Structure formats: C-alpha cells, structure tokens
Amino acid sequence: MQFEKIKKGDYLIVKFLGNRLDANIAVEFKDALLEIIHNGYNRLILDISPVEFVDSSGLGAIVSCYKAMGDQGILILVGLRHTVRTLFQLTRMDRIFKTFDTWQEAFEATH
Amino acid sequence: MTPCKIKIIISSSVKNIPLVGAIVNKLCSFTPLSELESYKIELCVVEACNNSIEHAYKNQCNHEIEIEISLSIDQIKFQICDYGKPMNGQIKVTKFEFDPNDIKNLPEGGMGLYIMNCIMDEVRYQRGRGKNILTLVKKY
Numbered sequence: 001m002q003f004e005k006i007k008k009g010d011y012l013i014v015k016f017l018g019n020r021l022d023a024n025i026a027v028e029f030k031d032a033l034l035e036i037i038h039n040g041y042n043r044l045i046l047d048i049s050p051v052e053f054v055d056s057s058g059l060g061a062i063v064s065c066y067k068a069m070g071d072q073g074i075l076i077l078v079g080l081r082h083t084v085r086t087l088f089q090l091t092r093m094d095r096i097f098k099t100f101d102t103w104q105e106a107f108e109a110t111h
Numbered sequence: 112m113t114p115c116k117i118k119i120i121i122s123s124s125v126k127n128i129p130l131v132g133a134i135v136n137k138l139c140s141f142t143p144l145s146e147l148e149s150y151k152i153e154l155c156v157v158e159a160c161n162n163s164i165e166h167a168y169k170n171q172c173n174h175e176i177e178i179e180i181s182l183s184i185d186q187i188k189f190q191i192c193d194y195g196k197p198m199n200g201q202i203k204v205t206k207f208e209f210d211p212n213d214i215k216n217l218p219e220g221g222m223g224l225y226i227m228n229c230i231m232d233e234v235r236y237q238r239g240r241g242k243n244i245l246t247l248v249k250k251y
Binding site: 020022023024053055056057059060061063064066067071082083086087090091092095096 | 125126128129132146147150151153154157158161164165207209211214215217218219220222223225226229230
C-alpha cells in the first residue's frame with residue numbers, strides 16, 4: 001500500500017498514491033489507515049489527489065476509518081477530482097466530510 | 112455511429128474489474144456522453160460487477176462474469192451476467208438514507224444499486240436458466 005505521510009502540527013497528512021480506490025484495494029487501504037488510527041492519530045488529512053476512480057467499496061473504506069476514529073476524530077479529504085466528488089454527492093457522503101483542494105488549505109482552515 | 116456489440120468475459124475476481132472499467136470508459140468516449148457521464152457509467156458497471164462477485168459468487172474467484180455492451184445511435188446498453196446466487200426478486204427503487212450526525216451508524220455498503228438507479232435510465236434484473244442478467248441502459 002503506497003502512502004506518503006507528513007506530520008504537521010497535530011495533524012497527520014496521509015497521501016494515497018494509488019490511482020484507483022476500488023474493491024480491489026479497499027480492504028488493504030482500510031487496514032493501512034486503521035493501523036495509523038490505532039497508533040493514536042485521530043486527526044487526519046487524507047489526500048486522494050492521485051485517485052482517478054473511487055467506487056462504493058473505496059468510499060465505504062473511508063467511512064469505516066472515519067467511524068473508527070471515534071467522536072473526537074477528524075478526517076478531512078483533500079484533492080478530490082470532480083469525477084470522484086460525484087460519488088460523494090450521489091451518496092450524500094459530502095455531508096460527512098470536509099473537503100479542500102489541497103492539504104495546505106485544509107491545514108490553514110483548521111488553525 | 113454504427114451499432115455494435117462487444118462481449119467481455121472475466122473471471123470473478125475484483126482484480127479484473129479495473130480492466131472492465133477502463134474498457135467501458137473508453138467505449139463511452141465514442142458516444143456523445145461527457146467525460147463526467149462516462150465516469151459515472153464506468154462506476155455503474157464496476158458496481159454491478161462487484162455485486163456479482165460479492166453477492167452472486169460470494170467472493171469465489173473461479174467463476175465467469177460476462178459483460179455485453181451494445182452501442183447504438185441513441186443509447187449504450189450493458190448486460191452484466193453471472194451464474195451465481197439469484198437476487199431476491201425484482202430490483203426495487205432503493206433508498207440510501209442515513210443520519211449524518213449518527214457517526215457510529217454511517218453506512219459502509221449497500222450503495223451499489225442506489226448508485227446505478229441514480230445514474231442509469233434503466234436498471235433491470237432477470238433470472239433465467241441459472242443466469243442472472245442485470246441490464247443497464249443510458250440514453251444520450
């Protein structure tokens with residue numbers, strides 16, 4: 001699982017480097033993120049700018065990680081392409097997640 | 112555009128789904144559909160194939176899924192066929208509702224049919240001779 005991680009203040013920025021977040025990768029993706037969460041990070045900025053395609057399994061994996069973060073958890077999504085954003089809008093999951101174009105914008109908005 | 116029919120046969124592994132998605136997306140580029148609409152149609156076919164693998168074949172990867180694509184002057188039609196467990200009856204207009212404030216109970220699945228119903232002009236299920244056929248139609 002390819003991730004880039006940057007610690008920035010009280011946030012961990014996690015960039016997923018794959019170009020598809022689908023049923024083929026969803027379980028592995030979820031397990032990798034859960035490991036980060038279980039290591040004590042509950043403020044995450046997830047950068048999915050390289051991702052060209054997300055299906056409901058990929059979306060479900062993101063939701064599952066958010067739920068695992070508990071009431072105090074913050075999961076911000078950044079870099080959603082307009083095609084990917086469609087899935088969030090269709091399922092109305094765009095009500096759950098704050099989104100920004102870049103992790104820098106997300107970080108500034110939270111501080 | 113000259114009407115044509117293309118059939119893809121894959122084994123029931125999620126590893127094969129990106130290939131199907133890429134073919135569907137490319138075929139859509141030969142229609143008047145926009146890039147965004149093509150993406151949404153790719154999403155529907157991927158969801159249908161995922162359902163065949165997960166629900167009909169219970170994640171066993173040694174079965175076949177057939178995807179028949181019919182391109183015509185005014186629509187693109189997909190028939191996603193498997194020989195696994197049948198669906199329960201006809202497809203209902205599925206709702207996908209949740210309380211965004213109830214984090215613990217946010218849904219992690221059950222979105223596939225809802226997505227297909229939102230995007231496609233026609234979603235139809237038939238079962239016959241041991242075969243599940245899901246038909247998806249998008250007009251343009």
